[in-house]
Amino acid sequence: MEKIFQKLSLTSATLVFVLLIGIFLTLYSAAKPAIDEFGFDFITNPDWNKEVVLENLDDEAIIDEDDVAIADEDDAEIADEDDVILDEDEMLLDDEDETATKTIYGGLVPIVGTLLTTLIALAFALPIAMGIAVFLAEIAPKNISYVVGIAIELLAAIPSIIFGMWGLYYFAPIISDLFGGYQVSLLTAGLVLGVMILPFMAAITRDSMNTTPAVLKESAYALGATKFEVIKDIIFPYSKVGIIGSIILALGRALGETMAVAFLIGSVFVLPQKITDPTISIPVAMANNFGEASGLGESALFYLALILFIISFAVISLAKFYFLKKAK
Amino acid sequence: MRLLVNKIFLALSILSALIGLAFLGWILATLFLKGLSSFHFSLFLDDLVDGGLRNLIVGQMILAGIASLIGIPLGMTAGIYIQEYGQGRYASLIRDLSDIMMSAPSIVIGAFVYALIVVPTGGTSGWAGAVALAIMMIPVVINTTDSMLSLVPRELREAGIALGASKYKVIIDIVIKAAKVGIMTGILLAFARIIGETAPLLFTSETSNYFSLNLSESFPSLTVSIYDLANEPEESSRDLAWAASFILTVMVLIINLTGRFITRNKK
Amino acid sequence: MSVMKIKKFSFTYAGVDHPSLKSITLPIEKNKITALIGPSGCGKSTLLRSMNRIHDLYPGNKYDGKIELLNEETGKFENILEIKKENEFIKLRQKVGMIFQKPTPFPMSIFDNVAYGLRIAGIKNKTELKDRVETALKGSALWKEVHDRLDKSAMGLSGGQQQRLCIARAVAVKPEVLLFDEPTSALDPISTGAIEELIVELKNDVSIAIVTHNMQQASRISDYTAFMYLGDLIEYDKTENIFLNPKEKQTEDYITGRFG
Numbered sequence A: 001m002e003k004i005f006q007k008l009s010l011t012s013a014t015l016v017f018v019l020l021i022g023i024f025l026t027l028y029s030a031a032k033p034a035i036d037e038f039g040f041d042f043i044t045n046p047d048w049n050k051e052v053v054l055e056n057l058d059d060e061a062i063i064d065e066d067d068v069a070i071a072d073e074d075d076a077e078i079a080d081e082d083d084v085i086l087d088e089d090e091m092l093l094d095d096e097d098e099t100a101t102k103t104i105y106g107g108l109v110p111i112v113g114t115l116l117t118t119l120i121a122l123a124f125a126l127p128i129a130m131g132i133a134v135f136l137a138e139i140a141p142k143n144i145s146y147v148v149g150i151a152i153e154l155l156a157a158i159p160s161i162i163f164g165m166w167g168l169y170y171f172a173p174i175i176s177d178l179f180g181g182y183q184v185s186l187l188t189a190g191l192v193l194g195v196m197i198l199p200f201m202a203a204i205t206r207d208s209m210n211t212t213p214a215v216l217k218e219s220a221y222a223l224g225a226t227k228f229e230v231i232k233d234i235i236f237p238y239s240k241v242g243i244i245g246s247i248i249l250a251l252g253r254a255l256g257e258t259m260a261v262a263f264l265i266g267s268v269f270v271l272p273q274k275i276t277d278p279t280i281s282i283p284v285a286m287a288n289n290f291g292e293a294s295g296l297g298e299s300a301l302f303y304l305a306l307i308l309f310i311i312s313f314a315v316i317s318l319a320k321f322y323f324l325k326k327a328k
Numbered sequence B: 001m002r003l004l005v006n007k008i009f010l011a012l013s014i015l016s017a018l019i020g021l022a023f024l025g026w027i028l029a030t031l032f033l034k035g036l037s038s039f040h041f042s043l044f045l046d047d048l049v050d051g052g053l054r055n056l057i058v059g060q061m062i063l064a065g066i067a068s069l070i071g072i073p074l075g076m077t078a079g080i081y082i083q084e085y086g087q088g089r090y091a092s093l094i095r096d097l098s099d100i101m102m103s104a105p106s107i108v109i110g111a112f113v114y115a116l117i118v119v120p121t122g123g124t125s126g127w128a129g130a131v132a133l134a135i136m137m138i139p140v141v142i143n144t145t146d147s148m149l150s151l152v153p154r155e156l157r158e159a160g161i162a163l164g165a166s167k168y169k170v171i172i173d174i175v176i177k178a179a180k181v182g183i184m185t186g187i188l189l190a191f192a193r194i195i196g197e198t199a200p201l202l203f204t205s206e207t208s209n210y211f212s213l214n215l216s217e218s219f220p221s222l223t224v225s226i227y228d229l230a231n232e233p234e235e236s237s238r239d240l241a242w243a244a245s246f247i248l249t250v251m252v253l254i255i256n257l258t259g260r261f262i263t264r265n266k267k
Numbered sequence C: 001m002s003v004m005k006i007k008k009f010s011f012t013y014a015g016v017d018h019p020s021l022k023s024i025t026l027p028i029e030k031n032k033i034t035a036l037i038g039p040s041g042c043g044k045s046t047l048l049r050s051m052n053r054i055h056d057l058y059p060g061n062k063y064d065g066k067i068e069l070l071n072e073e074t075g076k077f078e079n080i081l082e083i084k085k086e087n088e089f090i091k092l093r094q095k096v097g098m099i100f101q102k103p104t105p106f107p108m109s110i111f112d113n114v115a116y117g118l119r120i121a122g123i124k125n126k127t128e129l130k131d132r133v134e135t136a137l138k139g140s141a142l143w144k145e146v147h148d149r150l151d152k153s154a155m156g157l158s159g160g161q162q163q164r165l166c167i168a169r170a171v172a173v174k175p176e177v178l179l180f181d182e183p184t185s186a187l188d189p190i191s192t193g194a195i196e197e198l199i200v201e202l203k204n205d206v207s208i209a210i211v212t213h214n215m216q217q218a219s220r221i222s223d224y225t226a227f228m229y230l231g232d233l234i235e236y237d238k239t240e241n242i243f244l245n246p247k248e249k250q251t252e253d254y255i256t257g258r259f260g
């Protein structure tokens, strides 16, 4: 019985390992056709299946249409200039004899969209979250800090789809009035994402700040330091690693967030020229296209999923194993 | 001068706290106003085809419930392994991996289950959705079990062993009992988290307008339907989406608060 | 001559219904060492922490009575319990420094630790800072050990060195009174000896109040001793009187270890 129980628990634990490897391998094998087809140029190529593009965008997309064979079968080694020439040649060919055109998929737009929305979210949420954390940890009286702290933690538990709906119908109109541009845009998506990660970021930053021993603060006060000086010179340096870890963890969350962004980013495969332009992110590309996609298109979505998985794996490992471990 | 800097800084910090709270208050106010104004008890009686939410609420609960049936035992036994049986490297590797999995993008989990189950079985299904949610839940349960068990004093285990009980007996009868409240809270929070998930369900369970208990076909999901409804042009669909969001949030908050209440009562 | 006079001082912590200090009256003599002894929980730390009002970091405590501090310029005593303004708190804490049970090096270099109090007091001049840091470190018998690694993190020092660093940091701002709350209870005997020596030397420049649960320590270094029990001040006298012929039975029981 003892043996059975032990084996059982070992099996469950190993399942985690198997799952993680399984996710990676499954994504990889599903992405394989796209990886073979587009190689690493996938990351720098801004063109995605034109049908999606045509909905909202017009001429440019048509010019780009079918500029086939970027990195066709492993000629990734060939320098960029050669690539361009090749492209033009083949495009001419394609245009003349209207034979089988290949649809190509490039991941640049969603990758850029993911990074930019995350960046905007971070720029917006970081100062406010720090302010909230300082308020909760150092300024507010205990009972207020407790109540507000719980409120913040509960808000962090609200399903992200609700942030998305609120953003689209109530927040975006105001932003687009203020800054011009579309209601669905990089800016509004980034800001709503920022509002969404705000409670999470504030709560874990507060937890990091709370690890500063009270005596350390007291000894600074005992030297005549003001509250600001204690926060700046003692608490921040002391909990620096933990705070950075918390921020990166929030960033990891923002990178992979789907629903808060899906309502607002516009979901078009176009590189944004301005911050008020619509575009798309990796999770949203997956959310909105998985159903319809098949063949190479579906594989390209898996390629995107793999990229997202690797990025967030790296970001989360960095936060957890470098910063947060060190903070303990 | 120093005092002025101090004052300005404190004021800024309070201001940002107010801004943050204002945003969050705004969202909650919107949710409650829109949600309550579209709320009606018939929503619990009719299915989506008839303009109600019954099938969706039941469906979401079933998905999250099955996910829990899969995820809780697996997560707990894995957590027990890490804390009680595991030695050194392997246990801490599993702990780290589970930590990473806890923060993995949920849409990626959805894609994984899509490739793993939906494609081979030829279509979306309740099972696929439940499995996706279970995968989201497992690392959270592992994490709570692990950290709650670590709080149980070593002497308690030694006392049990000293009485001649076998290790698994001690774990089940003593250690788990001692950590029960903490683990239960963690599980409730994990449940609250998966019941509000949309992304991993989008292309695994999808959703359905009809009441269904058949897990081998597309399965009604509250969250996925909210996404669909909110994107429809008709005002009435959006109102329904708000009502559904309201119900969802109330469910999540109640579960969450119950969890907190349990721990607080214990202390 | 006294530098501080505690008069009928009572103190009750927030959310507690009975007082932790009951009408304490006690002087702190100038350039002398006053030891506070008594069983743990009797209120020694509470009293000490009232003397620079570090308690006020936490709201809701209630107190009553007076704690007067000599104003060196006017020669008059001022009640520190009346302080309300932030800048007066800062001044008070610059005059009345504090060393804690566990060493509290700040997360910065050794030099910056000692310079910290000076910098926030507005001293920017590099050479002045250097001089005063050096003087403080020499005064704390730490200079020899650290002069070649002033820019290294203070976390790398041993416990005893860290505690002397904290003393240097407190001394650097030239306080009038230094409060020590069991400064050696976390240290080994050798470091303890070094710190005791240091404290005795310091009394040339500052007046000292020290909480200790180590009776030998109190008898070795202090000039006056106050024995406290359950929030009351039982007996206060010259140290030799307390240890050689205590007037109160409770004091005698405590110092002879026959307590409770």
Ligand SMILES: Nc1ncnc2c1ncn2[C@@H]1O[C@H](COP(=O)(O)OP(=O)(O)O)[C@@H](O)[C@H]1O
Pocket: C013, C014, C016, C020, C038, C039, C040, C041, C042, C043, C044, C045, C046, C047
């Ligand atoms: N922050 C606090 N809140 C409430 N009661 C406290 C607090 N700190 C100390 N006390 C109580 O006040 C009494 C005196 O404590 P303290 O001054 O720390 O004793 P000592 O330093 O002599 O060991 C004790 O009964 C203790 O429980």
Ligand SMILES: [Mg+2]
Pocket: C044, C045, C046
């Ligand atoms: Mg004490």
